[in-house]
Amino acid sequence: QVQLQESGPGLVKPSETLSLTCTVSGGSISSYYWSWIRQPAGKGLEWIGRIYTSGSTNYNPSLKSRVTMSVDTSKNQFSLKLSSVTAADTAVYYCARDVYTAGIDPWGQGTLVTVSS
Amino acid sequence: DIQMTQSPSTLSASVGDRVTITCRASQSISSWLAWYQQKPGKAPKLLIYKASSLESGVPSRFSGSGSGTEFTLTISSLQPDDFATYYCQQYNSYSSFGGGTKVEIK
Numbered sequence: 001q002v003q004l005q006e007s008g009p010g011l012v013k014p015s016e017t018l019s020l021t022c023t024v025s026g027g028s029i030s031s032y033y034w035s036w037i038r039q040p041a042g043k044g045l046e047w048i049g050r051i052y053t054s055g056s057t058n059y060n061p062s063l064k065s066r067v068t069m070s071v072d073t074s075k076n077q078f079s080l081k082l083s084s085v086t087a088a089d090t091a092v093y094y095c096a097r098d099v100y101t102a103g104i105d106p107w108g109q110g111t112l113v114t115v116s117s
Numbered sequence: 118d119i120q121m122t123q124s125p126s127t128l129s130a131s132v133g134d135r136v137t138i139t140c141r142a143s144q145s146i147s148s149w150l151a152w153y154q155q156k157p158g159k160a161p162k163l164l165i166y167k168a169s170s171l172e173s174g175v176p177s178r179f180s181g182s183g184s185g186t187e188f189t190l191t192i193s194s195l196q197p198d199d200f201a202t203y204y205c206q207q208y209n210s211y212s213s214f215g216g217g218t219k220v221e222i223k
Contacts, residue, residue, distance in 0.1 A: 103151035
């Protein structure tokens with residue numbers, strides 16, 4: 001079955017750019033939407049955005065000015081960049097497959113990103 | 118932006134209880150709503166999509182209903198494995214999640 005794995009630095013300095021990659025295994029990345037969701041410690045889920053394998057994107061309006069997503073179908077990977085980070089961006093970041101009309105499933109295990117100098 | 122409001126934020130219940138969680142959308146989302154279960158340190162798990170469709174492999178004690186702006190998740194007979202936090206998610210316009218409902222042992 002499809003599995004997802006997030007990778008990237010666990011520590012990012014304030015004002016810098018957070019970069020994460022999600023590797024999809026057990027199936028093709030093609031013809032699906034792929035989402036990023038984050039969760040600060042002890043808080044709820046926040047949808048960051050999604051990308052289709054064509055490269056078309058939808059972003060959370062509250063983060064849109066700082067978010068860039070991309071996809072590399074040859075590597076079965078998609079990526080997230082979040083610029084000008086602050087401590088408020090500290091969270092567990094999840095990547096997931098967005099089945100669009102049928103919810104988000106499966107999810108990666110999540111990766112903690114801490115913003116600190 | 119569509120805001121999703123869940124109630125209650127915390128619910129205390131016993132094994133065998135019938136449990137209902139409510140999710141309200143700030144505008145109509147038709148039936149484009151999903152429910153997730155999350156346990157500590159784990160990724161959320163999809164339970165219900167399109168308001169009332171049960172995800173494959175999810176026990177039949179879970180059910181969802183509603184359309185428009187008001188939705189419910191019902192657990193017909195709470196089991197020990199069901200103590201967790203539950204989130205609703207709308208996907209009518211981009212996506213957004215409710216604040217979560219923690220189901221605790223009474």
